[in-house]
Amino acid sequence: MQVGSKNQSPCAQLDSLRDDYEEVRKEHEILLQLHMSTVKERDQFYSELQEIQRTSTPRPNWTKCESVVAGGPDRWHMLAEGKNSDQLVDVLLEEIGEMLLQEKDFFPGLGYGESVPPFLRVDGVVENKKPTKKDVVNLLKDAWKERLAEEQKEKFSDFFFSFLERRFGPADAMAWAYTVFENIKLFHSNEIMSQFYAVLMEKMSESVYVKHKETISQLLKEMTNADSQNEGLLTMEQFSTVLRSIFPFKKEEKIQELMEAAGWQLSSNADWLSYQSLFTEVGGWGGPGTCLVLS
Structure with missing residues (x-):
């Protein structure tokens, strides 16, 4: 926008003001179009949000399962511990399936x-x-x-x-x-x-199963050897050393995945890990997720 001068004639000042007005008018039109576009986009997002809210499934209240699962709340809490919603569906299906199977x-x-x-x-x-x-x-x-x-x-x-x-x-x-x-x-x-x-059902090679079992056995042996006090406990350093000796070609992120699968996060303040619990049939390194990491 140009600033008027005392030396300009009235006609020149009028032309300058007209130019300023035209410039402001164009900017106003652009802003108005942007505003209308934003309003339209907002309305579209709002409609989509309403549709999502209408069709989305609310988070299940898993505590309702306590009264129908054999063993009551205590057993359900044990079954549900550490599991996400997808895994809890599998647990519930197994419980229902087991009852039907026995009938x-x-x-x-x-x-x-x-x-x-x-x-x-x-x-x-x-x-x-x-x-x-x-x-x-x-x-x-x-x-x-x-x-x-x-x-x-x-x-x-x-x-x-x-x-x-x-x-x-x-x-x-x-x-x-x-x-x-x-x-x-x-x-x-x-x-x-x-x-x-x-x-x-030939969905997994028998050799994969055998290799997995041999690896688990070797892990237990090496961790037991590292446990000089025979207390069933290892430090994080001892634990990671055993993993690196068993899996020398695994990258650092894979070693970290194994440690996390064992329940030991980098942010953990724990000084010791009860490694023997990793080899139990329930939880620990017997689970299918860790089998994939070890393969």
Whole structure:
């Protein structure tokens, strides 16, 4: 905008003011367009927000599960500890599935189709043996012991059925095959069950399972050796040293992932780690997430 001068004639001043007015008018139009565009964009965002609020699912009140899960609040708190909503859905599905599984007296046979695994090929109905979850886990442990001791290894699914025939007799082998299969298909959160199912259905190579178990065994051995006081405790430095010795080619961020999987954050103020708890079947390094880190 130009500033008027005393030496300008009235006509020149008028022209200057007209120019100033035109400049201000154009700026006003630009600002008005920007304002209208902003208002339109705001209204669009507001409509989208209302639609999201209308269709979004509210955060579940997981405490409602306490009264329906066997064991009540204490057991639910134990099952739910440290899990996100997606994981809690899996836990709840397993709990419901377990109750339904125990109510079944028989399983319908799947027939003899090519898509049916050989160890499940039968017509009619087969008995549900209704073992406990612990019974199934112990049975799978015994199966793995026999499998690893084999010199001439047959196909894993054939071995599985042969193992059941040896354990329960030919007459009951098919019933146990269905019973075990339905259990290991249900319990994704149990490492032993989920891995056995993955190998049985050829979703995981048997060698991957064996390597994983060997690595876990080696980790426990090295941590025990580092525990000179035999107290079941390691310092962060001792723990990280063991990890680097077992995984010399892993990058630093992968080592950190392992430490976090063990529950030891960089920000942790803890001086010691109870490493033996990492090797229990519930939680710790038996979980599928850590299996992926170790692979």
